[in-house]
Amino acid sequence: MVARVPETARIPSALLPMRARVAHRRQGPDDVATLSLCPVDGRLAPFRPGQFNMLYAFGVGEIAISISGDPGNADSLLHTIRDVGAVSHALCQLQPGDMLGLRGPFGKPWPVDAQAGRDLLIVAGGLGLAPLRPAILQALAMPERFRSIILVVGARSPTDLLYPEQLRDWAGEPALALSVTVDRATPGWSGMVGVVTTRLARALDRCDPANVSALVCGPEVMMRHCCLALEDMGVPPDAQWISMERNMKCATGSCGHCQFGADFVCRDGPVFRWDRVAARLRIRGI
Ligand SMILES: Cc1cc2nc3c(=O)[nH]c(=O)nc-3n(C[C@H](O)[C@H](O)[C@H](O)COP(=O)(O)OP(=O)(O)OC[C@H]3O[C@@H](n4cnc5c(N)ncnc54)[C@H](O)[C@@H]3O)c2cc1C
Ligand code: FES
Known part of the structure; x- marks a missing residue:
């Protein structure tokens, strides 16, 4: 008999990464790599400037990376990553043809x-x-x-x-x-x-x-x-x-990892109007 997964145990799609393949990779400057990605499991939702994706280096971890491509070109999914730690290092090492997990886009855009x-x-x-x-x-x-x-x-x-x-x-x-x-x-x-x-x-x-x-x-x-x-x-x-940048886990406003004063950066940002956050930026540790 096939066990049925209870409704509440299903993973919401915003938490489920889709597979993407590295189409092109560009090194530089220094410890920075720019990856052009192609989704493998269907199409991505259109993004707005300022939004970010969660990129998952299999077996290492998942981090927030801004989308740097052209919002007018749905095929241009670019991410520019600086190698600062375990996950960003693993992502920066990926080569054309390699796979990674991707979910998004998340966050509030620049109000262009x-x-x-x-x-x-x-x-x-x-x-x-x-x-x-x-x-x-x-x-x-x-x-x-x-x-x-x-x-x-x-x-x-x-x-x-x-x-x-x-x-x-x-x-x-x-x-x-x-x-x-x-x-x-x-x-x-x-x-x-x-x-x-x-x-x-x-x-x-x-x-x-x-x-x-x-x-x-x-x-x-x-x-x-x-x-x-x-x-x-x-x-x-x-x-x-x-x-703003803060450590992220869910990117959907559920876990609180990215809390910044009264806001969650993933849900209420990452783009914030200056007068909303100016006073908070003076306080160390927020
Ligand atoms: C909305 C959003 C958008 C982002 N967009 C980008 C992007 O486009 N490109 C990109 O490279 N990163 C971006 N980041 C930052 C990226 O998510 C972090 O650098 C990531 O947490 C690094 O994870 P790690 O496991 O590689 O390193 P960690 O193990 O988390 O960190 C390793 C070391 O690097 C330090 N560190 C962490 N982050 C940074 C940083 N940003 N700069 C310098 N030192 C740091 C830590 O203090 C620690 O000492 C974004 C973050 C957010 C929240
Ligand atoms: S990362 Fe979970 S609430 Fe923002």
Whole structure:
């Protein structure tokens, strides 16, 4: 006799990974790999810029990784991963043809559509360009909707810049005012030097700060300094958004692992409006 699985024991589909295959892999910069994935068990739900998937390295574990592909291209499922520990290391080692588990997309997106008519400022520090790339591509697909689109990208050094070819393409994109800066120059670098916050005033010199909406992503300290600097310049705190990272387990708002004050990052974020989280970011350990 076949035992019937009670209704309550069935795993909700949001917790059940589907299999995906690595179609392409790109190494760099340094300890970062970008994987292009193809689902094996059917189609994925469309994602919105800023959302993330849970990627499962079989036998090792599962972590949250932002989706970095083009939201206008359903076949482009890109994830850019920094090798910082057991799971990210296993994912970064995957080669074309290898399989992994995937579930998602999860989380609240960058509110790109809602910024129509405004100056859209996007500020990316280091790996923060990965979760912002879909938002930039979305904005560039409809540039007439915005008064202007401004992108400020920062990295520790020229070799740490993510997506160098994409940055070269964007430099020639008439709808985008791009500014790239590095903390430390290396021989051959003729671009700007200094942390991203030092570029903000220049980037906004033709804008009325009250009309600027900012999407900011990078290390927490960088996001905090950027948003405070933008506030000082007159950009309203309720027109700035950041993306938070916390350890995740369920990604569905059930387990509490990703609690951040009154919010769960997986359910209420990862994209938060700055004025909602600014005070919390001052408290260590939250
Ligand atoms: C919504 C969301 C989106 C994310 N998007 C991405 C993404 O696009 N690409 C990506 O690479 N990561 C991303 N992360 C971070 C990623 O989930 C963590 O880095 C992951 O937990 C690492 O797991 P691990 O087992 O490899 O390392 P762990 O064993 O968890 O950590 C190993 C060591 O690395 C440190 N560490 C953990 N995370 C980071 C970090 N982010 N930076 C530096 N040191 C760290 C830990 O403190 C620890 O000392 C995202 C996280 C969230 C919540
Ligand atoms: S990861 Fe379980 S509540 Fe967010």
